[in-house]
Structure formats: structure tokens, C-alpha cells
Amino acid sequence: MTRVGKKPPRHKFFLNPYQDARFTSxxxxxxxxxxxxxxxxxxxxxxxxxxVNKTCRYCPYCDLIIAHRDEIEQQLTYLFMQLQPDMIGNNYLIIGTLDKADWRRSMKKPLTFEEMRAYLHDFKKVMSFEPKRYMWVKDESE
Ligand SMILES: [Zn+2]
Known part of the structure; x- marks a missing residue:
């Protein structure tokens, strides 16, 4: 992964695309x-x-953040309805986290691209998982 942020990378990240799996474990x-x-x-x-200051699922043992895609997209839609409606539905990429103090600063005044890079901690790793209960069973009828 190319690093964008200037602060040290932290956390692993998983964007959960499954609306019916909430990863409580x-x-x-x-x-x-x-x-x-x-x-x-x-x-x-x-x-x-x-x-976006988002409540996520977090495993402290693995240092893994799990964000639900439907919730992220809902929040982005809400945000861009006020900001710039023609950007709703555009591609997006979640690239990392900010420190709380820097996030508060960004609430007062939108970050420039350079500020964003200076504050950003990239993710250490972006991962993907499948919900455990999706087990493919062989179709015996064929
Ligand atoms: Zn874990």
C-alpha cells in the first residue's frame, strides 16, 4: 500500500460489505x-x-477496525447533501484515521490536502473477511 499520511500507520481495517453481518465477534x-x-x-x-467520526466495531486484540459499508455510505450521502450533492455516489476510499484533536480542528475548518496528509495515520493493513455462516453446501440434486 502506498502511504499517504505523514503520521505512522496504525490499525488494521475491514470495510464490511455484508448488511446482515455485524461482526459482534x-x-x-x-x-x-x-x-x-x-x-x-x-x-x-x-x-x-x-x-467522518464513526462508531465502528473494534477488536483490541487484533487492533482491527470494522466499519459497516452501508452506514458509511449513509453518512457520506448525508454529508454531501449539504456540502456538494453532485458528489453523492462517487467512488471513495477510506484511507486511515486522524487523532481526535486533529479531527476537531477539521470540524472548524475543512482540511487542505496538505493538512490532511500531515494529520493522517494510514491503516497498517486493509483486510477482507467473509461472514462465517456463509458456508457453501454442495447441491446434491444435480
Ligand atoms: Zn480479533
Whole structure:
């Protein structure tokens, strides 16, 4: 992964695309996940960084943040309805987290691209998992 942020990378990240799987236990270690808020930095095409302070599932043991895609997209839609409605539905990429203090600063005044880079902690790793209960069973009727 190319690093964008100038602060050291932290956390692993998983964007959960499954609306019916909420990952109350960690897909990696099976431990219970906690609810925790993270200021997520999201790059929206073409060149609009936004910060969304989002309650995510978090496994402290694996240092894994799990964000639900439907909730993220709902929040982005809400944000861009006020900001710039023609950007709704654009591609986006969640690239990392900010420190709380930097996030508060970004609430007062939108970040420039350079500020965003200076504050950003990239993710250490972006992962993907499948919900455990999706087990493919062989169709015996054929
Ligand atoms: Zn875990």
C-alpha cells in the first residue's frame, strides 16, 4: 500500500460489505468486538477528503477496525447533501484515521490536502473477511 499520511500507520481495517453481518465477534480471532468511535479519513473522488467520526466495531486484540459499508455510505450521502450533492455516489476510499484533536480542528475548518496528509495515520493493513455462516453446501440434486 502506498502511504499517504505523514503520521505512522496504525490499525488494521475491514470495510464490511455484508448488511446482515455485524461482526459482534472478531472474524480474525473470534473474540468479542467493542464499539468505538474513530475519526475516519475518507477520500472521495475526484479530490475531496472528508472526516467522518464513526462508531465502528473494534477488536483490541487484533487492533482491527470494522466499519459497516452501508452506514458509511449513509453518512457520506448525508454529508454531501449539504456540502456538494453532485458528489453523492462517487467512488471513495477510506484511507486511515486522524487523532481526535486533529479531527476537531477539521470540524472548524475543512482540511487542505496538505493538512490532511500531515494529520493522517494510514491503516497498517486493509483486510477482507467473509461472514462465517456463509458456508457453501454442495447441491446434491444435480
Ligand atoms: Zn480479533
Amino acid at each position: 472478531c472474524p480474525k480471532c473470534d473474540g468479542k468486538t467493542k464499539l468505538r468511535k474513530f475519526p475516519l479519513l475518507i477520500h472521495v473522488d475526484p479530490l475531496q477528503p472528508v472526516v
